Amino acid sequence: MDRSFWKAGHTPTLFSAFLYFDLSFMVWVLLGPLAVQIAADLQLTPAQKGLMVATPVLAGALLRVVMGVLVDHLQPKKAGLVGQVIVMAALLAAWLFGISSYQQALLLGIGLGFAGASFAVALPLASRWYPPQHQGAAMGIAGAGNSGTVFAALFAPTLAVWYGWNSVFGLALIPLAIAFVVYAIFAKDAPDSPPPKTLQQYAAVLKDKDAWWFMFFYSVTFGGFVGLAQSLTIYFNDQYGLSAVVAGYFTAACVFAGSVMRPLGGFIADRIGGIRTLLIMYTLAALFIFGVSFAPESRWIALVVFMAAMLSLGAGNGAVFQLVPQRFRKEIGVMTGMVGMAGGIGGFYLASSLGYAKQLTGSYQIGFMVFAGLAILALLGLHGVKTRWRTTWGSSAVTSAKI
Amino acid sequence: MPLKFTLGQATETGPRTRNEDFCGAVTPAAETLSAKGALFAVADGVSGGAGGREAAELTVRGLLSDYYATPDTWEVTAALDKVIEPLNRWVVAQGSANRDLAGMASTLSVLVLRGTRYILGHVGDTRIYRLRGNDMTLLTVDHVWDRPDMRHVLKRAIGLDAHVAMDYSEGATETGDVFLLVSDGIWEPLGDLGIHQTLLLHREFPQRIAEELVRKALAAGGQDNATAMVVGVEELPGEDLGDLLAEGRQLRPPPRKMAPGMILDDFEIVEILHESRATLVYLARHLTTEQQAVIKTLQPILTDDPVSCNGLLQEEWLAKRVVAHYFPQVLPCPARSMLYYAMTWHKGESLEQKLTRGHYFTAVETAGIGIRLLKGLGALHRLNILHRDIKPDNLHLGDDDRLRILDMGVAVTFGMGHEPLTTNAGTPSYLAPELFSNGTPSVASDLYSAGVTLYHLLTRHYPHGEIEPFQHPRFGDPIPPTRYRPDLPGWLENILLKACARDPEARFETAEEFLLALERGEHQPVLPPPRMPLAQRNPLLLWQAIAALSLITNLLLIFLIVVS
Numbered sequence: 006m007d008r009s010f011w012k013a014g015h016t017p018t019l020f021s022a023f024l025y026f027d028l029s030f031m032v033w034v035l036l037g038p039l040a041v042q043i044a045a046d047l048q049l050t051p052a053q054k055g056l057m058v059a060t061p062v063l064a065g066a067l068l069r070v071v072m073g074v075l076v077d078h079l080q081p082k083k084a085g086l087v088g089q090v091i092v093m094a095a096l097l098a099a100w101l102f103g104i105s106s107y108q109q110a111l112l113l114g115i116g117l118g119f120a121g122a123s124f125a126v127a128l129p130l131a132s133r134w135y136p137p138q139h140q141g142a143a144m145g146i147a148g149a150g151n152s153g154t155v156f157a158a159l160f161a162p163t164l165a166v167w168y169g170w171n172s173v174f175g176l177a178l179i180p181l182a183i184a185f186v187v188y189a190i191f192a193k194d195a196p197d198s199p200p201p202k203t204l205q206q207y208a209a210v211l212k213d214k215d216a217w218w219f220m221f222f223y224s225v226t227f228g229g230f231v232g233l234a235q236s237l238t239i240y241f242n243d244q245y246g247l248s249a250v251v252a253g254y255f256t257a258a259c260v261f262a263g264s265v266m267r268p269l270g271g272f273i274a275d276r277i278g279g280i281r282t283l284l285i286m287y288t289l290a291a292l293f294i295f296g297v298s299f300a301p302e303s304r305w306i307a308l309v310v311f312m313a314a315m316l317s318l319g320a321g322n323g324a325v326f327q328l329v330p331q332r333f334r335k336e337i338g339v340m341t342g343m344v345g346m347a348g349g350i351g352g353f354y355l356a357s358s359l360g361y362a363k364q365l366t367g368s369y370q371i372g373f374m375v376f377a378g379l380a381i382l383a384l385l386g387l388h389g390v391k392t393r394w395r396t397t398w399g400s401s402a403v404t405s406a407k408i
Numbered sequence: 409m410p411l412k413f414t415l416g417q418a419t420e421t422g423p424r425t426r427n428e429d430f431c432g433a434v435t436p437a438a439e440t441l442s443a444k445g446a447l448f449a450v451a452d453g454v455s456g457g458a459g460g461r462e463a464a465e466l467t468v469r470g471l472l473s474d475y476y477a478t479p480d481t482w483e484v485t486a487a488l489d490k491v492i493e494p495l496n497r498w499v500v501a502q503g504s505a506n507r508d509l510a511g512m513a514s515t516l517s518v519l520v521l522r523g524t525r526y527i528l529g530h531v532g533d534t535r536i537y538r539l540r541g542n543d544m545t546l547l548t549v550d551h552v553w554d555r556p557d558m559r560h561v562l563k564r565a566i567g568l569d570a571h572v573a574m575d576y577s578e579g580a581t582e583t584g585d586v587f588l589l590v591s592d593g594i595w596e597p598l599g600d601l602g603i604h605q606t607l608l609l610h611r612e613f614p615q616r617i618a619e620e621l622v623r624k625a626l627a628a629g630g631q632d633n634a635t636a637m638v639v640g641v642e643e644l645p646g647e648d649l650g651d652l653l654a655e656g657r658q659l660r661p662p663p664r665k666m667a668p669g670m671i672l673d674d675f676e677i678v679e680i681l682h683e684s685r686a687t688l689v690y691l692a693r694h695l696t697t698e699q700q701a702v703i704k705t706l707q708p709i710l711t712d713d714p715v716s717c718n719g720l721l722q723e724e725w726l727a728k729r730v731v732a733h734y735f736p737q738v739l740p741c742p743a744r745s746m747l748y749y750a751m752t753w754h755k756g757e758s759l760e761q762k763l764t765r766g767h768y769f770t771a772v773e774t775a776g777i778g779i780r781l782l783k784g785l786g787a788l789h790r791l792n793i794l795h796r797d798i799k800p801d802n803l804h805l806g807d808d809d810r811l812r813i814l815d816m817g818v819a820v821t822f823g824m825g826h827e828p829l830t831t832n833a834g835t836p837s838y839l840a841p842e843l844f845s846n847g848t849p850s851v852a853s854d855l856y857s858a859g860v861t862l863y864h865l866l867t868r869h870y871p872h873g874e875i876e877p878f879q880h881p882r883f884g885d886p887i888p889p890t891r892y893r894p895d896l897p898g899w900l901e902n903i904l905l906k907a908c909a910r911d912p913e914a915r916f917e918t919a920e921e922f923l924l925a926l927e928r929g930e931h932q933p934v935l936p937p938p939r940m941p942l943a944q945r946n947p948l949l950l951w952q953a954i955a956a957l958s959l960i961t962n963l964l965l966i967f968l969i970v971v972s
Contacts, residue, residue: 278878
């Protein structure tokens with residue numbers, strides 16, 4: 006990265022956006038690592054467990070659209086402030102009043118969904134400051150906030166053992182409050198913002214078949230990533246009898262693998278082609294998930310296979326977002342929202358389906374197998390469209406659009 | 409709106425017996441003005457005896473008429489050079505053949521105003537000045553010997569030598585600019601100061617400037633013929649070529665996809681031939697003449713997209729100028745009410761369709777296709793047009809066994825003085841490596857596509873692997889086609905490897921060179937490309953590799969010391 010990058014945009018905004026995004030993602034997946042302890046106290050069935058961890062994912066996906074509208078009408082900074090206040094209020098309420106029922110846990114999940122929707126705020130906030138040639142780097146730095154998911158899996162179970170899981174919500178408020186203050190002081194809206202997106206624009210994009218394909222592809226890769234991030238703690242605890250803390254560490258390793266691989270996936274796609282990368286990644290992901298559905302004897306083998314699956318899913322995420330901005334050069338703002346939402350829905354599906362599979366059949370296998378089937382479906386779909394995509398997409402110029 | 413200017417001119421013989429100056433201008437209208445521009449020329453004939461006037465008049469008259477006969481797609485300086493070169497030879501030939509005219513020569517200063525730019529061509533000691541704001545600038549350099557006694561002896565002029573070296577320059581025109589072309593009969597007696605004063609005094613009235621300059625020059629004791637030509641720029645045209653191409657009408661593509669049997673102005677749609685994200689191509693029949701035609705238009709969704717609409721008009725404009733049987737010809741459609749254009753239709757199929765059907769291309773057949781492809785491409789390049797999307801899909805083999813190059817959709821000409829609309833269009837696998845690193849399209853990149861096309865016909869593979877959209881691959885040396893087709897003769901392989909080389913310098917320079925190589929075939933084979941060692945190709949990588957290797961070796965040795 007050259008020096009001109011730091012002169013080009015607004016560095017304080019970039020870093021407060023990163024911090025906001027990072028911590029938001031941390032609390033977004035907070036319920037996953039805590040699920041073991043919460044479920045034990047609330048005596049939840051496997052299906053309820055699955056739905057509880059899946060709720061923030063779904064809420065995040067849907068609220069992303071709401072936040073997108075807020076960004077258009079309030080400017081990103083205010084929208085971000087609103088989002089953070091809601092998340093903190095939800096956590097504060099959970100901490101002060103406690104969570105004593107399944108319904109309350111779901112309600113908290115919806116509140117945490119606002120944290121998941123931070124994606125729709127942090128990226129435009131940062132990227133609008135940067136000229137086209139620096140957009141990639143700016144989005145990369147802000148988008149690195151994905152790593153927040155690792156912190157949740159790493160620390161939450163341990164803190165829950167030390168202080169009780171309810172206090173974790175209170176403890177999470179500390180970094181959130183710091184990020185809030187930093188954000189309130191340092192983040193600034195870019196002087197020029199693109200015009201608000203209209204409903205017609207969404208409708209117009211959805212007329213394009215390619216848009217649906219991308220939504221499907223991302224719902225498999227990102228859905229797999231976030232769905233596993235939410236469910237693995239439960240799975241490791243349930244299947245291998247690991248304590249919540251160790252299961253959290255295992256999950257953190259997997260999530261870390263997936264989020265590190267994302268930018269690398271974009272890089273690979275740039276070199277060897279996005280379609281080719283996705284073909285490889287879907288094949289690998291399907292193989293690994295199918296393999297792990299048989300629940301290998303050793304927890305270590307399971308960990309390695311899950312990490313491999315997360316690596317391919319993470320690379321797939323990167324590959325999808327190498328293609329989307331270039332294919333939808335003009336409609337990029339609308340498309341990111343739609344594709345992101347599809348990813349969230351995929352995550353909701355995976356997390357909840359694992360719970361139901363356990364409840365109905367007594368094992369997780371069928372849930373994993375269906376998801377591996379989805380990956381194979383994506384593979385076949387990609388095979389179907391690849392010739393058309395390769396021959397009719399034309400140019401390789403860079404995008405200059407703003408989100 | 410077109411370019412607007414006013415012209416003033418004046419000339420006087422002065423104390424001499426003959427006026428050997430000559431000036432002339434062509435101020436065309438409408439499309440010619442935007443394509444070729446307006447041309448102004450001043451010449452000052454010199455001679456030992458007679459003939460100075462003849463040289464000057466011949467040069468200017470020849471230039472004025474011949475410049476407008478050059479293809480519209482040529483760049484202005486290239487067109488001027490192509491016209492002036494033979495004029496020079498003609499003057500030289502006349503001078504040496506005809507005793508009366510011996511030693512005749514002429515200076516020449518040309519100004520072309522086209523679009524928002526001006527282009528100058530100059531040789532000799534006539535001058536071109538520009539008044540912008542209140543500043544006057546001399547835009548030319550006198551080609552005379554810089555010695556006090558030889559100030560009037562020309563170093564360069566039309567008719568002096570078998571080869572004439574013109575000075576060319578260009579710049580952006582601004583509204584209010586006044587250009588002045590004068591012979592030495594004016595600038596010598598008046599000097600820059602006198603000219604500047606006159607220009608400022610009468611800047612709104614070019615004719616008065618011209619007359620005043622001539623009058624003052626003679627009044628100041630000028631001993632030579634005095635000629636002045638003044639052009640005042642009043643209004644610049646819009647940047648948008650599309651406005652002019654549309655003949656002032658706002659044509660829109662048909663609002664709906666047409667079904668067979670529907671009527672579009674004079675045509676009845678027969679079938680849809682091809683459909684892409686942006687364009688629709690129909691086969692149609694003319695209602696009265698029964699002539700079959702191909703109609704190309706835009707997808708209805710692009711109705712409100714001015715860029716695409718202008719793109720189609722530009723495409724038609726270009727296609728109209730390519731008159732060669734390697735291309736479908738544009739048919740006139742005077743009655744059109746919507747945005748489309750019609751071309752001749754030829755029965756047959758594209759090479760891609762042949763590939764899909766499983767057609768086996770023999771080496772001989774492919775060489776034949778290559779020869780025809782390069783003849784067509786050569787014709788295009790001579791018109792200064794780049795096709796930018798040569799691939800089997802765009803090559804059509806008619807039932808009359810003629811090869812036609814289709815789809816000028818992304819073709820560009822730099823002669824129009826416009827930047828291409830899409831910077832990097834084309835099909836990734838056929839794009840030359842330099843285009844991925846922000847290179848500009850060139851003849852070399854078109855020839856690369858032609859090479860990949862032949863390669864693909866033979867092997868069904870690509871010399872650098874299949875490249876996807878938005879991919880930024882690393883290019884190495886092309887894979888030898890004999891890896892996939894061991895039966896290929898060595899001479900053809902060498903030609904293909906040369907055509908698909910990564911480095912543009914290593915490829916064929918022109919379509920004609922490529923064509924010649926294919927025609928000569930094994931009689932005079934192209935040498936195989938030299939293997940470039942890593943040390944030369946990427947010295948940094950080599951040293952990095954050596955350093956890494958040595959580091960690993962040393963770490964291993966340390967490890968061995970520690971454990972033993």
